[in-house]
Amino acid sequence: MPTLKQLAKREEHFVSGHRLCGGCGAGLVARMVMLAIEKPVIVGNATGCLEVASTIFPYSAWNVPWIHSAFENVAATVSGIEAAYRSLKRQGKIDKDIVFVALGGDGGTYDIGLQSLSGAAERGHKILYVCYNNEAYMNTGIQRSSATPRAAHTTTSPLGKVIPGKVQFPKDLPSIMVAHNIPYVATSIPGRWNDLVNKVEKAVTFDGFTFIDVLTPCRLGWPHEPELTMEISRLAVETCIWPLYEVVEGKYRLTYRPKEKKPVVEWFKPQRRFAHLFKPENQQLLEDIQKEIDKRWESLLKKCEG
Amino acid sequence: MKEKKAGWKELPEGDVLEGASSLKFRTGNWRNRRPVHISERCINCFICWVSCPDGAVKVDSETGKFGHFDYDFCKGCGICAYECPKKAIEMVDDEG
Ligand SMILES: Cc1ncc(C[n+]2csc(CCOP(=O)(O)OP(=O)(O)O)c2C)c(N)n1
Ligand code: SF4
Ligand code: SF4
Ligand code: SF4
Ligand SMILES: [Mg+2]
Numbered sequence: 001m002p003t004l005k006q007l008a009k010r011e012e013h014f015v016s017g018h019r020l021c022g023g024c025g026a027g028l029v030a031r032m033v034m035l036a037i038e039k040p041v042i043v044g045n046a047t048g049c050l051e052v053a054s055t056i057f058p059y060s061a062w063n064v065p066w067i068h069s070a071f072e073n074v075a076a077t078v079s080g081i082e083a084a085y086r087s088l089k090r091q092g093k094i095d096k097d098i099v100f101v102a103l104g105g106d107g108g109t110y111d112i113g114l115q116s117l118s119g120a121a122e123r124g125h126k127i128l129y130v131c132y133n134n135e136a137y138m139n140t141g142i143q144r145s146s147a148t149p150r151a152a153h154t155t156t157s158p159l160g161k162v163i164p165g166k167v168q169f170p171k172d173l174p175s176i177m178v179a180h181n182i183p184y185v186a187t188s189i190p191g192r193w194n195d196l197v198n199k200v201e202k203a204v205t206f207d208g209f210t211f212i213d214v215l216t217p218c219r220l221g222w223p224h225e226p227e228l229t230m231e232i233s234r235l236a237v238e239t240c241i242w243p244l245y246e247v248v249e250g251k252y253r254l255t256y257r258p259k260e261k262k263p264v265v266e267w268f269k270p271q272r273r274f275a276h277l278f279k280p281e282n283q284q285l286l287e288d289i290q291k292e293i294d295k296r297w298e299s300l301l302k303k304c305e306g
Numbered sequence: 307m308k309e310k311k312a313g314w315k316e317l318p319e320g321d322v323l324e325g326a327s328s329l330k331f332r333t334g335n336w337r338n339r340r341p342v343h344i345s346e347r348c349i350n351c352f353i354c355w356v357s358c359p360d361g362a363v364k365v366d367s368e369t370g371k372f373g374h375f376d377y378d379f380c381k382g383c384g385i386c387a388y389e390c391p392k393k394a395i396e397m398v399d400d401e402g
Binding site: 020226 | 317321323324325326327328329330331332333336337351352353355356357358359360361362365367370376378379381382383384385387388389397
C-alpha cells in the first residue's frame, strides 16, 4: 500500500482539462484508479459522463491506450482486447505485462451492460471492472437506474402526488458478481482514497475477472455542494447504506467498520434529491428505508462472520 | 476557453485522440472561487493533492512539499479546502 507521498511521485494517467463538472466524483475515481496501477494499462470506457467529458473531440484526458465502447458493452470490448493480448503473448509477439481495466457508470453496468458484464466474468477474462456508481443516468439528465436508491427524485422517478421518488430499492450488484464465482469483488468510495487504491492494487493481482463497485457522488444529480463529494461518500459508509467490504474467492470481509452506525437521515440531509423525506407525511417511508438498510447491513455482517 | 469548432462536414468519421491532449483545454475559467494555500498551517500530508478531481493541486517534486494550485485547470470546487485536516486552504472569491 503506497503512501500519499509515494503516490504523488507517480505519473498521472488521467489528467487535467477534462470537462466533468467541478467536484465530480467520477473524476476522483478515475484519477485514483489510474494512480493505483503502476503497470502498463489499457482502459475501456462505456458511454456516460466519464467517457463523454474526458474525450471531447479533439482532446483526451487519458495518457494510456483508451477505447470508447458503446453504452452496453464495455466488458465485451475489453474482453476482446484481453483475448487478443493473450493470443499475442502465446505467439511470443508481446511480452509486456498489461493490466486491463473497464470503466462503466451504473447505467452501463447495473442495467444495459449487465449481460456483457456477466459474460466477461463467466469467461474469466483477466479484467478489472470498475463501476463508478453515481446512482442514475447522469449524462442524459438524471434518469433512474437499478442502482438508484429508494425515494430518490430523478426525472423518470419524479417526486409528485403519486410517488415519493423512486419506488424500488437498489439492486445488489456486488452479490450478483459474487455469484459468478470470480476471485475478487469489492465496494469502495472516493472519500477513502486508501480503501480504493488498496482494492484496485489488490484486484489486479488476481488471475481472473475482478469487480469493484464505487459509490460515486454526482454534485449535479444528487445534488450537493461540490466540496462535499468525498464527505458524502463517507456518510454513505457511516450510515451503513454503502458498507465497505471485499469478497476474496467467495469469502466476505468487512474492510471498514463504522465506530457508530449513523441514522440514514445523515446521508439524506445534504442531498436535494431526498429533501422531501423530511416532510412529516414521509415519516413512514423514512422508517421503511432505515429498516431495509438495517436488514441489509445485518445480512452482510452475517456473511462476513460466516 | 474559446475554440473554433469544426462543422460536421469537416469532422473525421473516426479518430484517434492524442494522449493527455486535454491539457490544451483549460478549465480554469469555469471557476468562481479559488483555493489559496496558507503555508504556515500546512503539514504536507497531500490529502489535498489526492482529493482534487482535476489534478490541479501540484506537489513540488524537488522539495517533496505542497507546490501550488494550477489555476489553469482548477474549477474551484472546494474539495481540497474541505478535506485539508489543518484548514490550510481557504476558498476566496475569484475575479476572473
Ligand atoms: C444504447 C444506448 N442507449 C442510450 C444512450 C444514451 N446515453 C448516453 S450516456 C447514458 C447514461 C449513462 O448513465 P451511466 O452509465 O449511469 O453513466 P453516467 O452518465 O451516470 O456517468 C445514456 C442513456 C446510448 N449512448 N446508447
Ligand atoms: S453530471 Fe454528475 S457525474 Fe456527470 S460530470 Fe457532472 S457531477 Fe460528474
Ligand atoms: S491537505 Fe492541507 S495540510 Fe495537507 S498538504 Fe494540503 S494544504 Fe497542506
Ligand atoms: S478547488 Fe477543486 S479543482 Fe481546485 S484545486 Fe481544489 S479540489 Fe482541485
Ligand atoms: Mg450513472
